[in-house]
Amino acid sequence: MRFTKEYPQHRVNRQRRTIYILPLGPFPPGHAGQSTAAAAAGASTSAGETEAGSSSSDRGATGGAEGGACPSSRTDKVLLSWLQKFCQCFFLGVDVKFLDPVRVREVQCKTRINEHTKQWQLLSKDILDYLVSKKPRDAICLVAVTMLDLYPSDSWNFVFGQASLVTGCGVFSFARYDENFYYIPRDRQKAKKSELEEFNMPPVTSVLLLRACKVMTHELCHMFGMKHCIYFSCCINGSNSRDESDRRPVDLCPICLRKLQEAVDFRLAVRFRAMLEYCTKESWDSGVPAPPLEAFESFKTWLEKVLVFLEEPPVAGSEESSQASN
Ligand SMILES: [Zn+2]
Numbered sequence: 001m002r003f004t005k006e007y008p009q010h011r012v013n014r015q016r017r018t019i020y021i022l023p024l025g026p027f028p029p030g031h032a033g034q035s036t037a038a039a040a041a042g043a044s045t046s047a048g049e050t051e052a053g054s055s056s057s058d059r060g061a062t063g064g065a066e067g068g069a070c071p072s073s074r075t076d077k078v079l080l081s082w083l084q085k086f087c088q089c090f091f092l093g094v095d096v097k098f099l100d101p102v103r104v105r106e107v108q109c110k111t112r113i114n115e116h117t118k119q120w121q122l123l124s125k126d127i128l129d130y131l132v133s134k135k136p137r138d139a140i141c142l143v144a145v146t147m148l149d150l151y152p153s154d155s156w157n158f159v160f161g162q163a164s165l166v167t168g169c170g171v172f173s174f175a176r177y178d179e180n181f182y183y184i185p186r187d188r189q190k191a192k193k194s195e196l197e198e199f200n201m202p203p204v205t206s207v208l209l210l211r212a213c214k215v216m217t218h219e220l221c222h223m224f225g226m227k228h229c230i231y232f233s234c235c236i237n238g239s240n241s242r243d244e245s246d247r248r249p250v251d252l253c254p255i256c257l258r259k260l261q262e263a264v265d266f267r268l269a270v271r272f273r274a275m276l277e278y279c280t281k282e283s284w285d286s287g288v289p290a291p292p293l294e295a296f297e298s299f300k301t302w303l304e305k306v307l308v309f310l311e312e313p314p315v316a317g318s319e320e321s322s323q324a325s326n
């Protein structure tokens with residue numbers, strides 16, 4: 001069965017060709033429209049299913065190479081641009097737009113302080129209900145991103161994210177990909193709900209950006225109707241911890257890439273070329289400063305190899321060229 005026949009509602013068409021992303025919750029003052037912090041987490045699945053959340057056992061793990069940290073005042077403004085551009089390369093041909101951010105109080109979701117981490121959490125189910133009313137007509141999907149931690153129901157410790165394929169809405173949190181998530185000492189006796197509207201954004205390292213890009217594309221693939229990959233190492237493999245998420249590759253395996261191509265309709269080489277440009281500092285113009293790309297280095301090397309293979313002219317004597325000469 002062809003993938004888009006299985007999930008025809010997820011095929012991009014003339015009326016529906018934009019991915020909308022809604023920043024939710026606290027962002028640094030003055031940059032609320034353009035900032036999302038740190039890294040990513042992740043999960044969402046088919047129809048209301050949640051993936052995720054073990055207990056506090058996945059703490060630790062710094063996730064490899066330390067990228068150059070950017071001054072936070074600058075990253076406030078550009079992080080979402082970096083994420084947006086990456087998504088545009090990954091889903092080549094689809095528009096990716098960020099909506100104006102909303103405050104937690106506007107969403108009116110249930111909240112709590114997690115008993116293990118002592119951090120605020122938002123009830124993801126309530127956020128999904130809110131998003132349905134906000135989904136633009138031309139949206140393929142609408143996903144909220146937040147720096148606050150999420151939980152799907154009272155009995156769960158946390159969830160990286162949650163999505164509904166039926167409504168095309170999802171929410172996911174970058175909170176647990178921030179290196180400081182478990183370590184910020186906080187006096188919870190003084191915790192006030194107003195904290196939900198204030199947040200100090202951590203500096204964005206290359207590792208953090210890579211994680212954020214990976215989780216965004218993973219979640220958005222779900223919104224295109226793709227389920228967790230069980231075939232190869234793939235960016236849409238399931239994961240229950242940050243370590244596991246870090247081990248996932250940046251891109252899709254060949255089977256899942258073909259599924260996405262069915263839904264989005266791009267040329268492979270053009271898409272790989274766009275991603276290679278993303279990973280190449282010199283290709284960024286002065287309009288948007290280049291992100292810290294150290295953590296993207298191995299992905300870049302892989303892309304270069306793939307493109308050599310895809311763009312190589314047929315070798316003389318190969319089946320194609322011998323047919324041509326006949
Ligand atoms: Zn997933």
Ligand SMILES: [Zn+2]
Nearest residue numbers: 229234253256
């Ligand atoms: Zn796959």
